[in-house]
Amino acid sequence: MSKSDLILKIENLRKLFPAERRVFGKVNLFVHAVDGVSYEIKRGESLALVGESGCGKTTTGKILVGLYEPTSGRVLIEGEDVTPYLIQNKKRVIEYLKDMYLNKFKKGEIPSSEVDKNMYELYKKLGENESAFINHFMKDRGKKMIDLRKKVQMIFQDPYESLNPRMTIYDIVAEPLNIHNIGTIKEREDRVADLLADVGLTPPDSFLFRFPHELSGGQRQRVAIARALILNPTFVVADEPTSMLDVSIRTGIMKLMMKLADEYDMSYLYITHDLAVARYMANKIAVMYLGKIVEMGDIEEVLHNPLHPYTKALLTAVPVPDPEHKRGEPDIKGSVAKPINPPPRCRFYDRCPLATKECEKLPHPELKEVAPNHWVACYVVAGDVKAK
Amino acid sequence: MEKRVVLKVEDLKMHYKTKKGYVKAVDGISFELNEGESLGIVGESGCGKTSVSMTILRLLPENAEFKGGHIYFNDGKGPIDLVSLPEDEMRKYRWKGISMIFQAAMNSLNPVYKVGDQIIEAIQNHYPDLSIDEAKKKVAELFELVGLDPKRMEQYPHQYSGGMKQRAIIAMALSCDPKVIIADEPTTALDVIVQDRILKEMKKIQQKLNMSMIYISHDIAVIAEVSDKIAVMYAGKFVEFADSVTIFKRPSHPYTYGLMHAFPSVVGPKTELTTIPGEPPNLLDPPKGCRFAPRCPLATEECWEKEPEYREIEPGHWIACHHPLKVGEVVKFDEQK
Ligand SMILES: Nc1ncnc2c1ncn2[C@@H]1O[C@H](COP(=O)(O)OP(=O)(O)OP(=O)(O)O)[C@@H](O)[C@H]1O
Ligand SMILES: Nc1ncnc2c1ncn2[C@@H]1O[C@H](COP(=O)(O)OP(=O)(O)OP(=O)(O)O)[C@@H](O)[C@H]1O
Ligand code: SF4
Ligand SMILES: [Mg+2]
Ligand SMILES: [Mg+2]
Numbered sequence: 001m002s003k004s005d006l007i008l009k010i011e012n013l014r015k016l017f018p019a020e021r022r023v024f025g026k027v028n029l030f031v032h033a034v035d036g037v038s039y040e041i042k043r044g045e046s047l048a049l050v051g052e053s054g055c056g057k058t059t060t061g062k063i064l065v066g067l068y069e070p071t072s073g074r075v076l077i078e079g080e081d082v083t084p085y086l087i088q089n090k091k092r093v094i095e096y097l098k099d100m101y102l103n104k105f106k107k108g109e110i111p112s113s114e115v116d117k118n119m120y121e122l123y124k125k126l127g128e129n130e131s132a133f134i135n136h137f138m139k140d141r142g143k144k145m146i147d148l149r150k151k152v153q154m155i156f157q158d159p160y161e162s163l164n165p166r167m168t169i170y171d172i173v174a175e176p177l178n179i180h181n182i183g184t185i186k187e188r189e190d191r192v193a194d195l196l197a198d199v200g201l202t203p204p205d206s207f208l209f210r211f212p213h214e215l216s217g218g219q220r221q222r223v224a225i226a227r228a229l230i231l232n233p234t235f236v237v238a239d240e241p242t243s244m245l246d247v248s249i250r251t252g253i254m255k256l257m258m259k260l261a262d263e264y265d266m267s268y269l270y271i272t273h274d275l276a277v278a279r280y281m282a283n284k285i286a287v288m289y290l291g292k293i294v295e296m297g298d299i300e301e302v303l304h305n306p307l308h309p310y311t312k313a314l315l316t317a318v319p320v321p322d323p324e325h326k327r328g329e330p331d332i333k334g335s336v337a338k339p340i341n342p343p344p345r346c347r348f349y350d351r352c353p354l355a356t357k358e359c360e361k362l363p364h365p366e367l368k369e370v371a372p373n374h375w376v377a378c379y380v381v382a383g384d385v386k387a388k
Numbered sequence: 389m390e391k392r393v394v395l396k397v398e399d400l401k402m403h404y405k406t407k408k409g410y411v412k413a414v415d416g417i418s419f420e421l422n423e424g425e426s427l428g429i430v431g432e433s434g435c436g437k438t439s440v441s442m443t444i445l446r447l448l449p450e451n452a453e454f455k456g457g458h459i460y461f462n463d464g465k466g467p468i469d470l471v472s473l474p475e476d477e478m479r480k481y482r483w484k485g486i487s488m489i490f491q492a493a494m495n496s497l498n499p500v501y502k503v504g505d506q507i508i509e510a511i512q513n514h515y516p517d518l519s520i521d522e523a524k525k526k527v528a529e530l531f532e533l534v535g536l537d538p539k540r541m542e543q544y545p546h547q548y549s550g551g552m553k554q555r556a557i558i559a560m561a562l563s564c565d566p567k568v569i570i571a572d573e574p575t576t577a578l579d580v581i582v583q584d585r586i587l588k589e590m591k592k593i594q595q596k597l598n599m600s601m602i603y604i605s606h607d608i609a610v611i612a613e614v615s616d617k618i619a620v621m622y623a624g625k626f627v628e629f630a631d632s633v634t635i636f637k638r639p640s641h642p643y644t645y646g647l648m649h650a651f652p653s654v655v656g657p658k659t660e661l662t663t664i665p666g667e668p669p670n671l672l673d674p675p676k677g678c679r680f681a682p683r684c685p686l687a688t689e690e691c692w693e694k695e696p697e698y699r700e701i702e703p704g705h706w707i708a709c710h711h712p713l714k715v716g717e718v719v720k721f722d723e724q725k
Contacts (some may be wrong), residue, residue, distance in 0.1 A: 014452050314581060320612070
């Protein structure tokens with residue numbers, strides 16, 4: 001595969017947040033928000049990320065736009081390792097480069113993947129000099145970080161939080177153009193008006209000089225979408241972008257987002273709770289539970305043939321638009337998922353209807369390809385341990 | 389036994405004053421809500437759903453102008469018109485009488501206080517006799533109920549995910565045992581399993597306390613599951629109102645019909661999504677006849693000229709349309725129109 005075919009690849013991404021210190025004892029507790037997540041998005045593809053509230057979806061997205069530093073793991077965008085620009089602290093960047101590359105190169109480990117090979121080439125080109133290699137990532141850091149911001153945009157989950165209350169709609173949407181100094185004032189105005197019309201805020205004139213508090217929830221969400229799209233990014237993390245919208249406008253926005261993806265060759269990481277929406281917006285899906293991906297694959301395959309017990313429960317719980325329909329009970333135990341220092345076994349164990357004695361002793365199951373393009377992390381489903 | 393009407397809203401009007409004129413967000417809304425009953429309000433983004441609830445609770449921004457109407461609240465001691473109450477009287481009814489789960493809720497938690505403490509404070513404001521320990525215990529129970537680990541009472545809002553903040557807000561709204569709860573998109577940020585659980589628990593509490601509920605959502609599937617009755621709102625007005633089976637099985641208003649058919653399916657055939665073409669009207673200057681006419685495939689001259697009256701076409705079934713649909717009638721929304 002040529003380098004540019006792979007829009008995004010994340011490898012073993014982790015993010016731990018320190019949890020509150022307990023009143024008694026000094027135990028260090030961590031929220032395992034994202035706990036070893038890997039996936040890739042190819043050009044022309046979009047991935048829907050679904051899963052329990054609090055399972056780490058937004059955190060994954062925020063890492064990709066540089067709002068949270070990854071605790072560990074690697075992020076590639078269009079084949080290039082951008083992790084050094086996602087980590088703010090320079091000392092940690094150096095540690096990262098040593099762990100990920102330099103120590104391996106010095107030990108003479110043969111790089112196997114495309115990126116590793118490229119990095120090795122670079123290392124040789126720089127005379128196998130450690131500090132020259134590190135320097136390569138330190139110079140022009142600011143500019144490279146800005147370039148990355150331009151490529152990867154995020155539409156935030158909460159349109160109330162993400163729009164500056166003191167700025168007008170025009171200023172909010174035009175801000176990225178101002179920051180990157182793109183276009184004349186007139187061109188900026190036209191572009192903003194066009195985009196507002198595209199996202200259904202018509203006539204644009206009547207919205208341009210309003211403030212966010214003068215808009216309804218759904219209207220703010222559309223402003224957030226316009227803002228994220230104004231720089232024609234390559235990749236957009238869309239965090240519940242249509243959850244506030246009613247069906248008739250939502251379909252319009254969904255169609256618009258798909259059209260833009262097509263026209264601008266843009267991919268989405270589409271975070272949603274709505275499986276029906278996921279189906280329209282993406283061709284792949286990853287189902288997360290407590291920081292882990294438990295099922296992943298081609299979206300039609302996963303929705304029609306869900307295998308992981310959590311995915312099955314999710315599908316049963318989807319409300320049906322028919323007041324006389326009696327839906328089944330989702331088959332899931334307990335109610336509260338606990339992400340603070342989870343035990344090393346399968347994250348779903350406590351709530352799982354299939355769990356066996358072996359599941360309790362084994363580590364969290366790896367994702368396994370059980371059918372073409374369909375991965376599941378479950379010992380029972382994969383046939384590695386006998387069902388109850 | 390006749391059920392008591394806990395909330396009766398009559399010809400409610402509230403407009404926002406802006407530089408360009410008045411935004412007619414609530415423009416003549418009437419309905420009744422019985423004890424123990426749940427009413428779902430659906431409607432396009434920006435049609436005024438949140439504005440209706442804010443007007444009922446009298447929590448309006450500065451540029452809002454109350455333009456008339458009545459809000460009778462009756463918790464068993466006879467109806468009181470909330471519109472006529474002075475602010476300090478009104479405060480007694482807010483939260484304990486009528487409580488609200490706000491749409492902007494995720495953001496309404498105070499960032500510098502622990503989430504648990506904020507709810508304890510809310511409880512103690514309305515139940516000054518309750519001890520701290522009793523209030524704490526109550527909050528822990530509410531946390532379990534909405535699926536939050538009670539340990540999280542000790543955490544701050546920024547340590548919560550979006551959906552967790554939303555759940556804390558639901559717990560807070562339930563904490564003073566209100567008679568009426570207005571829930572504005574309460575589960576929109578949650579996954580379907582948590583949603584399922586919260587809806588069921590809310591139903592249980594509702595039955596136990598004989599509480600009434602107004603449930604605002606853009607998700608007609610959720611509305612179908614929670615509502616006894618449904619109001620369909622368009623451009624500042626109710627256009628249809630009936631029990632939920634009627635709304636779903638034989639909608640009479642063309643807009644209701646459109647809403648019911650724009651719903652994507654999870655496992656069924658992946659059909660082309662229906663959209664209702666066009667945009668909702670500008671509430672600064674809404675069309676003079678039927679506000680839906682510019683988007684309605686059935687619109688005639690009459691519709692453009694004359695505003696349809698909101699009337700009862702059969703017992704309990706209200707509609708504002710010159711050409712109510714017959715049972716089984718198919719409406720074609722044409723994209724090209
Ligand atoms: N403070 C305000 N000043 C001026 N206009 C406002 C103000 N608040 C809301 N509006 C306008 O009033 C209309 C109704 O807004 P409201 O928030 O009630 O809609 P909604 O039905 O709740 O929408 P959503 O589903 O998107 O939350 C919208 O057109 C909005 O732009
Ligand atoms: N800044 C932070 N500090 C501490 N903990 C955090 C922080 N941000 C998120 N968390 C925790 O990380 C976990 C994952 O949160 P995240 O916001 O990624 O969830 P999510 O999947 O987006 O959930 P939702 O669907 O509810 O938005 C949660 O347990 C949350 O409490
Ligand atoms: S591995 Fe075991 S506990 Fe985990 S999901 Fe599968 S059956 Fe359930
Ligand atoms: Mg989130
Ligand atoms: Mg609203």
